[in-house]
Amino acid sequence: MFIALYPAFAQERPLNTGLNVDEQYAFIGMTVAGVIERFGPPRAVAAARGTELWQDDVVFQYTGVDFYIYNDRVWQVRLITTHGVSNGDAKRAVLSALGNTAQDMDDHVLLPINGRTWPMMMRVNFNNSGLTSAIYIYRSDF
Numbered sequence: 001m002f003i004a005l006y007p008a009f010a011q012e013r014p015l016n017t018g019l020n021v022d023e024q025y026a027f028i029g030m031t032v033a034g035v036i037e038r039f040g041p042p043r044a045v046a047a048a049r050g051t052e053l054w055q056d057d058v059v060f061q062y063t064g065v066d067f068y069i070y071n072d073r074v075w076q077v078r079l080i081t082t083h084g085v086s087n088g089d090a091k092r093a094v095l096s097a098l099g100n101t102a103q104d105m106d107d108h109v110l111l112p113i114n115g116r117t118w119p120m121m122m123r124v125n126f127n128n129s130g131l132t133s134a135i136y137i138y139r140s141d142f
Contacts, residue, residue, distance in 0.1 A: 021082060021083060024077070024079065024082055024137060025113065025116060025120065025137065027065070027067065027074055027077045027137070028074055028075065028076070028077065028116075028118075028120060028137065028138070028139055029073055029074060029075075029117065029118075029139075030067070030073065030074045031072050031073055031074075032060075032069060032072050032073075033072075035060060035067055035069075035074065039062055042060035042061050042062055042067075043061055043062060043063065044061040045058065045059065045060055045061065046058075046059045046061060047059070048068060057069055057070055057075075057076075064079070064080045064081075065077055065078065065079055065080070066078040068138075070142070075138060075139045075142045076136055076137070076138035076139070076142075077136065077137050077138070078134060078135065078136050079135045079136070079137065080135070081135070082122070082135055082137065083097060083098060083111070083122065084097035084098075085097050085098065085124055085132060085135060086132065086135075087132050087133065087134070087135065088131055088132055089131065089132045090130060090131060090132075091109070091126055091130045091131075091132075094109055094124050094132060095109060098111050098122075098124075107125065107126055108123055108124060108125045108126060109123070109124045109126075110122070110123055111123075111124075112140075113137070118139050118141055119139065119140045119141045120137060120138065120139055120140060121137070121138055121140040122135070122136065122137050123135070123136045123137075123138070124136075
C-alpha cells in the first residue's frame with residue numbers, strides 16, 4: 001500500500017525546483033514515454049486548444065511544471081521558476097534578472113535561448129498588475 005501512495009507524495013515538491021537551466025531546456029524534445037519514465041504519471045492531463053487545429057496540445061500537469069505535447073514530443077513547458085524569475089515577480093525584477101537580451105513586449109518579455117539543438121525562447125507573461133503570471137520555455141520554430 002505504501003508504494004502505491006508514494007508517487008502522489010513525490011509530486012508535491014515542484015519538479016523544476018533544484019533543476020539547473022540546462023536540465024529544464026532538456027525537457028523540450030522529450031518523448032511522452034521519456035516524461036513518464038523520468039517523472040512518473042502526471043497528476044492531471046488536459047487539452048490546450050490553439051487558434052488552428054494543428055495547434056491543439058495534450059498537457060501533462062505535474063507540480064511546478066506542465067509539459068505541452070504535440071504528436072509524441074514536448075515542444076513547450078510552463079514553469080513556476082527559472083532563470084531567477086518566479087511567478088508573482090514584478091516586471092522590473094524580471095527584466096533585471098534576464099539582462100539586456102530580454103525583449104520587453106509590454107504584456108510579456110521574451111528571452112532568446114541560443115546554443116540549443118533548435119531555436120528556443122523563454123516567455124514571461126504579466127497580469128494587469130504587472131506581476132509574472134506564467135513562464136514558458138518553448139521551441140520558437142514550432
